[in-house]
Amino acid sequence: xxxxxxxxxxxxxxxxxxxxxxxxxxxxxxxxxxxxxxxxxxxxxxxxxxxxxxxxxxxxxxxxxxxxxxxxxxxxxxxxxxxxxxxxxxxxxxxxxxxxxxxxxxxxxxx
Amino acid sequence: xxxxxxxxxxxxxxxxxxxxxxxxxxxxxxxxxxxxxxxxxxxxxxxxxxxxxxxxxxxxxxxxxxxxxxxxxxxxxxxxxxxxxxxxxxxxxxxxxxxxxxxxxxxxxxxxxxx
Numbered sequence: 001x002x003x004x005x006x007x008x009x010x011x012x013x014x015x016x017x018x019x020x021x022x023x024x025x026x027x028x029x030x031x032x033x034x035x036x037x038x039x040x041x042x043x044x045x046x047x048x049x050x051x052x053x054x055x056x057x058x059x060x061x062x063x064x065x066x067x068x069x070x071x072x073x074x075x076x077x078x079x080x081x082x083x084x085x086x087x088x089x090x091x092x093x094x095x096x097x098x099x100x101x102x103x104x105x106x107x108x109x110x111x
Numbered sequence: 112x113x114x115x116x117x118x119x120x121x122x123x124x125x126x127x128x129x130x131x132x133x134x135x136x137x138x139x140x141x142x143x144x145x146x147x148x149x150x151x152x153x154x155x156x157x158x159x160x161x162x163x164x165x166x167x168x169x170x171x172x173x174x175x176x177x178x179x180x181x182x183x184x185x186x187x188x189x190x191x192x193x194x195x196x197x198x199x200x201x202x203x204x205x206x207x208x209x210x211x212x213x214x215x216x217x218x219x220x221x222x223x224x225x226x
Contacts, residue, residue, distance in 0.1 A: 043154070
């Protein structure tokens, strides 16, 4: 089955760019997602990318997909303290509706 | 538009006690999911419903877990009896049709602590 791996922690200074990385094993994932989870809250969908795309930009967020290496990244420009949260990447796999999540990357933004 | 609603938000019980969680999906969403999120981990799917039918319950520990979605709208997830290892956040999500192209929207979750 699908396996999704993420680095556990990332610390940046306010105003810097953050890059959160993810690798996945199932190349049949049609969509790849980035979710944000703040303390005590559910998962908020940030953005997603279709598997036939290389890049998607949405305001401060840029998603890069390297299908050859099965590597996904999320870049947050001008990172703010409000961006501090846990970020999960997830693949849709090849089974309808079943998301496979990584273990999450905790982003800490220091003023 | 209201999001996915879950209750209770927090539950503390002693082991061997029963517990139930409730979820109301986004209006019009046919597909409902229950996920379990252990501390420091990503969510893992327990069960997926298409309307009132459970179409994927392969990850549900059926000896103690049960779920229902009788009218194809609200859903209840039950654990009986609870064990210490069941302490986790239980997340409910919904999507319009459950297709690979659909986005899943998550509720705030129920944090269960089993003592």
